[in-house]
Amino acid sequence: MRRIYFISGLGADRRAFRRLVFPVDVELIHLDWITPLPKESLQNYAARLSEGIDPSVPFYLIGLSFGGMLATEIAKKLKPIHTFLISSVPVYTQLPWYYRTAGFLRLERMVPLGLMKQSNSIGLKFLGGKTSEELSLLKQLIEDSDPYFMKWALTCILNWRNKEIPTDLTHIHGTNDNILPAKYTKPDFLIKGGGHFMVYGDAGEISKIIIGNI
Numbered sequence: 001m002r003r004i005y006f007i008s009g010l011g012a013d014r015r016a017f018r019r020l021v022f023p024v025d026v027e028l029i030h031l032d033w034i035t036p037l038p039k040e041s042l043q044n045y046a047a048r049l050s051e052g053i054d055p056s057v058p059f060y061l062i063g064l065s066f067g068g069m070l071a072t073e074i075a076k077k078l079k080p081i082h083t084f085l086i087s088s089v090p091v092y093t094q095l096p097w098y099y100r101t102a103g104f105l106r107l108e109r110m111v112p113l114g115l116m117k118q119s120n121s122i123g124l125k126f127l128g129g130k131t132s133e134e135l136s137l138l139k140q141l142i143e144d145s146d147p148y149f150m151k152w153a154l155t156c157i158l159n160w161r162n163k164e165i166p167t168d169l170t171h172i173h174g175t176n177d178n179i180l181p182a183k184y185t186k187p188d189f190l191i192k193g194g195g196h197f198m199v200y201g202d203a204g205e206i207s208k209i210i211i212g213n214i
Contacts, residue, residue, distance in 0.1 A: 001027050003027045003057055013033070087198060176193055
């Protein structure tokens, strides 16, 4: 029995992965969010989140967006068989330059918590929603998210400084990702037309890539 652990993206949960398809001999385990400590770093949070992983059993790791950054930090310590990043980046230098500038200026402190919960059709499409089903799920995910967690995570992303790419890592990205534009990244696989939420809309293609590497 092969085992895969999943870490979802910021403002999302395990529902984002529900269209991925795997063989029946694969055990799927979702690492649900835990409450961050005050001013906790991304690295420390990743270490605490990884306590939900049994390292005595060989495993694979899949991280989506912010979850991919956490997966990167976990992979450096626990050495999974293989790590997959979807719509994410493994090192901070692949973040858009304006994210790093915003982190340096600490602009995240100026974002009202109320804005974290707002969603409209334009914003949802910017996140990568295409069909009515995708837009509906994205809206649900945002409405169900914790604005305090989202603001903490945003601070972590803007101040993340990892430079090490773990071994045995596959990075899957979309050509139309508005949140983490592909031009700043160096993915192993580019999904044509894929947006930031392609884990749902392009689940079939992404499933094939993952299955081919496990």
